[in-house]
Amino acid sequence: MRTLAKKKKPKVATAKPQRRSEQGADKRELILAAALDEFSQNGFASARLDDVAKRANVAKGTIYLYFKDKESLFQELLRTQISPVMGMLEAVLAGGKDAKPVPLRELAHRVADLFVEQVIATRRKDIVRLILTEGPRFPKLAEFYYREVISRGLGALRARAERAVKEGELKSDALVRFPQLIVAPALTAIMWKSMFDKFEPLDAKALMKAHIENLFDKEERQ
Amino acid sequence: MRTLAKKKKPKVATAKPQRRSEQGADKRELILAAALDEFSQNGFASARLDDVAKRANVAKGTIYLYFKDKESLFQELLRTQISPVMGMLEAVLAGGKDAKPVPLRELAHRVADLFVEQVIATRRKDIVRLILTEGPRFPKLAEFYYREVISRGLGALRARAERAVKEGELKSDALVRFPQLIVAPALTAIMWKSMFDKFEPLDAKALMKAHIENLFDKEERQ
DNA sequence: GACTTATGACTGACTAGTCAGTCATAAATT
DNA sequence: AATTTATGACTGACTAGTCAGTCATAAGTC
Numbered sequence A, B: 001m002r003t004l005a006k007k008k009k010p011k012v013a014t015a016k017p018q019r020r021s022e023q024g025a026d027k028r029e030l031i032l033a034a035a036l037d038e039f040s041q042n043g044f045a046s047a048r049l050d051d052v053a054k055r056a057n058v059a060k061g062t063i064y065l066y067f068k069d070k071e072s073l074f075q076e077l078l079r080t081q082i083s084p085v086m087g088m089l090e091a092v093l094a095g096g097k098d099a100k101p102v103p104l105r106e107l108a109h110r111v112a113d114l115f116v117e118q119v120i121a122t123r124r125k126d127i128v129r130l131i132l133t134e135g136p137r138f139p140k141l142a143e144f145y146y147r148e149v150i151s152r153g154l155g156a157l158r159a160r161a162e163r164a165v166k167e168g169e170l171k172s173d174a175l176v177r178f179p180q181l182i183v184a185p186a187l188t189a190i191m192w193k194s195m196f197d198k199f200e201p202l203d204a205k206a207l208m209k210a211h212i213e214n215l216f217d218k219e220e221r222q
Numbered sequence C: 001g002a003c004t005t006a007t008g009a010c011t012g013a014c015t016a017g018t019c020a021g022t023c024a025t026a027a028a029t030t
Numbered sequence D: 001a002a003t004t005t006a007t008g009a010c011t012g013a014c015t016a017g018t019c020a021g022t023c024a025t026a027a028g029t030c
Helices: A027-046 A049-056 A060-066 A070-080 A083-094 A104-120 A124-137 A139-166 A180-195 A204-220 B027-046 B049-056 B060-066 B070-080 B083-094 B104-120 B124-137 B139-166 B180-195 B204-220
Strands: none
Touching (some): A027 A070, A070 A139, A083 A104, A083 A139, A104 A124, A104 A139, A104 A204, A124 A180, A180 B204, B027 B049, B049 B060, B070 B124, B124 B139, B124 B180
């Protein structure tokens, strides 16, 4: 028995694809990509690590050099893949914090565009779907997401909605009480695309646009 | 192999809790109820039929007297539990078909109430969640739902929205193009309740009310 | 710079455990 | 006693996780 095998995670700090097999895209990334495919196709329980390994062109044991077990691989996948989006989201929400205040309506369009382009149109939508579908069975994950993504995102939206009410951009406080209403159609779009798109394709961008116009248009129609 | 086991379904027509063990709620129903618990707690793949049997106070073999296999049990569960709701829904949507036309706004409130009371507040919300989460892995099921529930429901909503536009109740055709927008928050509420309710409880009824007011309120504000 | 030794990333056959589905037998019913 | 309904021990397919061994490369030695 290898006495040190416990906390392995080699190269965690370097991030360089070093030595042996120079084309060597980092194995870790290969495995994560393969895992996304398998998990989003089969769900956590039915996904086989043998298949992940095969897809990543790696032996099964290699997975265990980089991840403690199946669940760690899964959770790490879901955690790491969202942070870039959160970064962008925060940038968008912050934009206009200082100088001229961007109207909430404009902000909503930007957030929607970001979401459509960076999530719904990419494989990240599968990440979101996995969180929605497997979340209830992984309390740690649900808590992480609530803390890091949901409460932050909705908190920011709520703050902007509050300001919009004060400044007269919004007449109703519905969005302050339920900022979820701003993003609800985005979730619906994700679920739709993964189940019903083959029967009736959905234009997510148009959907979000129509939704936001619904929320704001009438405000301005005197 | 029992040659008849294929299309078994004993007593399928009677629907009476008959004979033996007079407290005897029909075994079939017992099994379905237990299955809902296990499946919604663990998902299809991780749910164990041993546990379903235990919960239903029945031997494992008994399950196979009533259902062909695990997947049949699952699919039948999801199919049968929604039809009563569809019945109610159709009643609501038909109400006002003949005499005085109920405004779409009023209709939306009724649909929302129905959904909140009959689905979100009950164990049926778990049925919907299972459909959303497992649907992609059961194409037959997804197709069934699209055909029997989604396209019908959205079709009805779309027709009413069209009329509302013609009659001036709605200024925008957004709801005609995307009737999904009417129900999106309901799905969000279901997902929220199963993942985040313990961190931040959501008042689904108030959410739906705020949403519908958002959609219609401003139309009428001169 | 050739030759030897050391390293550790990588492999995949193997183990131990799980669970859907079966079936010989028993109980209940008619 | 014949038939229907129920039981639960059992089987076999499947898979997460392990670990002894391999080998490409790096480091040390002359």
